[in-house]
Amino acid sequence: MLFDKSRLILGTGGANSLAALEEAIVAAETDLVTVALRRVDAAGPGLLPMLDRLGVRVLPNTAGCYTAGDAVKTAHMAREAFETDLIKLEVIGDDRTLLPDGVELLRAAETLVADGFTVLPYTSDDPILARRLADVGCAAVMPAGSPIGSGLGISNPHHIRLIRQSVDIPVVLDAGIGTASDAALAMELGCDAVLIASAITRSDDPAAMAAAMRHAVLAGRLAYTAGRIPRRFHALASTSDDGLAQW
């Protein structure tokens, strides 16, 4: 299963050094991390051996793709490189928002499912698009809380909850998380996992923030499964009036 060990997926983008990234992965106690595919001369050595040494699974992405065609090609290259059917499918609409292009995304998802991939699409917080992605056979949906790298948190919690109710597959909050409370909220809304990159890798102390996120995900999940009390307009005393002294 996708989240047997950890409900925190770590994105490896944004880290200052491989050493800092390694510390963050260890502190996050994750077993699934994203990687991108780039030309060998630009990619730099050492990432994959480090991930292998830590024993974490690789979730390749199609970052940088703007069309379904490019994303499908990249996914096939990723399967060849990493010997996994997992693919974090990203098809971006523009470089200012980095929000998904829903039309291209759905098209690419349909093709990759047919090609045997386990497709995890990065999508918008649109419940209808999430349902369409589930309908074509995606293994999970990964809605953005807010734009990638923005740290704005979950701008429409109601939509995340609607997505949770709209699909029977795992929901992974992907993008926008800024700090631990955002990750906890995602889990409290019913998400099965969160994917965090910048909030950890670009923090002042990535290892400490990774640990914070690990605790937040655990706390949020526990709170969700424990079942929160309903919100009330007025107070409800927790102490009984029975036996109250009369003066």
Added chain:
Amino acid sequence: MRLTVNGRSLDTETQLSVQALVETLTEARRGVAVAVNGEVVPRSAWAAVPLAEGDAVEVLTAAQGG
């Protein structure tokens, strides 16, 4: 023979297989994927597939990315 490898021109006097080309670019084996003219070449075929004049080759590997 002139190839385009990761966007750059490469002139070679000898016949090159995909395998031989990859060996000039990286020591890594796992985590490397190759496409010739937009088509993925499976690792098992690298040694058997010769490169031809004008081929555009992409050799990709893992990079940090969310």
